[in-house]
Amino acid sequence: MNKNVLNEDSLLINKAQNGDEGAFNFLMTKYYPRVYASLYSFTKSKEDSEDIAQQTFVKVWQQINSFRGESALFTWIYRIAINLAKNYVASSAYKKQKVNISSDSVEIDFPSYENPENSLMHLESLNGIKSYVNQLPESLRTAFTLREVDGKSYEEIANITNTPIGTVRSRIFRAREGVLEYIAKEL
């Protein structure tokens, strides 16, 4: 991760730390898929990944004030998720649940945002997104991958590609729109 974008979420984090639920929901929605995917890659269980991912964000909400910005927000969230995953396995509540009500399930609704997990049911199709990105026009692909994969800031991308920041911003947006169209059609 590039150091300049280490705390790319700092403004939203500040708002969330001051009790702004909209900012927190934004961050939650932004990172939920990555947290879920990380947990899923380990648990191979949709239900477990969903439970731990959502528990993670409750913890994040409760402890957001303790985030000091010394790491990227996702790294911090990821650590919480991993610790919860470890505790989850060892917890007595889990064992109790296994004994008494293991055949049941809990339905969880988000307050206002659509549950991104629905989209993640097609986790195996995510490779299709990568393939699609590789087919984007070169200018869009370069800006988008520099941002998403290499973690470059808009300013850095502007310098690398020798284009104005506004153009970088527009290309990344258009690339995302293209991928969204692909998702709507193919996934």
Add this chain to the structure above:
Amino acid sequence: MDNNKNLEENLSALFDGELDSSEIQNVLESVSERKDLQKKLSNYGLISSALNQDNPNEVFVDHNRNKLNYNFWLSNGFTAAASILITLFFINQAELSRMGEDYSAKNKLDLAINSEEAKNIVNMTENNLVDHVMSVINNPDFMNTTPYSIDLKNVGFTRQPNNQRIFMRGNENFTLRIEKKDLGLKKVRNWKHGNKTIYLVPLADGRVLTIYGNIDTQSALAVANTIN
């Protein structure tokens, strides 16, 4: 560029942490109001996840994997306590805002962000509720205490012939319990467990009504109003 496209481009920029601070609030307010923007934001996260998919072999690279029992993870189980915590946070706010209830729990959470003391108070309340709900789920005897004196015929519920503790109406059925302590509850809350729902309703005299079963929100509130 039209206003909507401009807003969407701002959403993309905010996702990247590149939006000017003066424009952030407008985007946040728009996202909170518009489902299409919420979905777009969710999909931005999905795309980011796809492009940054972690290598499964690296997930626990810094942890001792041997300490984890993988069979647990593959068994399709879940933690009730974790789910309850989530439910306390998420479902409560969604359900109650629809019911037009107050926002005291939400405000408690807001306070908890800024105050250790408030956080402890909230945690105590939530712990009480978690314990209570865990008892409802895990202990069959706990809910086998439906008072025989309660009559719910005015809302269409009669007692099941072979088990007088259970009320039924069509496909709906439930048991109920009344606590003499208030559990710190200030408003109606509910938890879903499988196809059943647990409702906790603060009564006017300070007691708490627990309704557990296959019953929808409106019916549960009608029952609560009758008892109240």
